[in-house]
Amino acid sequence: MTPQTKQQNLILDRAQIEQKVTRMAYEIYERNFEEQELVLAGIYPNGHTLAEKLATQLQQISPIRIQLLQVKLNKDKPLQEPVQLEPESLSLEGKAVVLVDDVLNTGKTLAYTLNVFLSRSPKKVEVATLVDRHHPLYPIAATYTGYSLATTLRERVQVVLKEDEVAAYLL
Template identity: 65%
Template sequence: MTHPQQNQILNKSQIEQKIIRMAYEIYEQNFEEQELVLAGIDQTGYTLAEMLTRELQKISPITVTLIRAIIDKSAPADTPVQLKPETVDLKDKAIVLVDDVLNTGRILTYALAAFLQYNPRKIEIATLVNRSHTLFPVAATYTGYSLATTLRNHISVVLQEDEVAAYLI
């Protein structure tokens, strides 16, 4: 995926630095937990959750369980959210729901609803980029980068082996 360089808002080292900081913040807020569940919203949110998991494992003794939340972003009300693996026990657990960009909060709202049925102890939200255009009652607990944009702007986060960056499109 190639983007015009002038539209880059975060480069690889900046993203890595933000992930480390977010991991420390997550640890600080959850240091009393024995286990923490990181649930990444499928595709880039899950990749971000993997990166946060690696950092948390470096800095804390907390057992981190990683799961994938698969949601149809074009029609989230029509298809139930799938959690993979399905065997993870979420009852009375501390969960951090992870996505790359918090825009309107719509996708995170549908994802949150899927976790509530398991009666977790708490749910927090981590997002790499917060656009502050929430139309749904969702706020990020942990944010890597806050950016004021217009509603027409789009943020593209790339977390691939050959490219790690965030772009304003």
């Protein structure tokens, strides 16, 4: 069976994803209610879109000032290109940071971004993910998880966060 003909199994629809994002936002607020400001750092592209959705929810339920940060890296070869943060000028010193990605699989992507954050002296770094697949190869665990899913190593989880389609599939 080629990847193109693999069956797509819907694991989360739009309503379920919105519900999980709302729940995650409440959890983030509960653990950070004493903070004046919170930085949501989303791994581009889907992690950043998820961070935007979390920011919208947090702004509705909490008085915390939310800053969005876009994190770009080469996920296949993370050491060949530097991790980029946009806006570069955003100070992280003494701030609570939530690193956001759509799927947590081995932890590799998040592990390679940690050095960039730690070098900027944040107060703490937490991890939020929509789907946690539980195949850790790096010491990364999600602080906030929308959906926990046991998968085989051959299976893939694809999250779609577009205007016309919001869903997660098991491939």
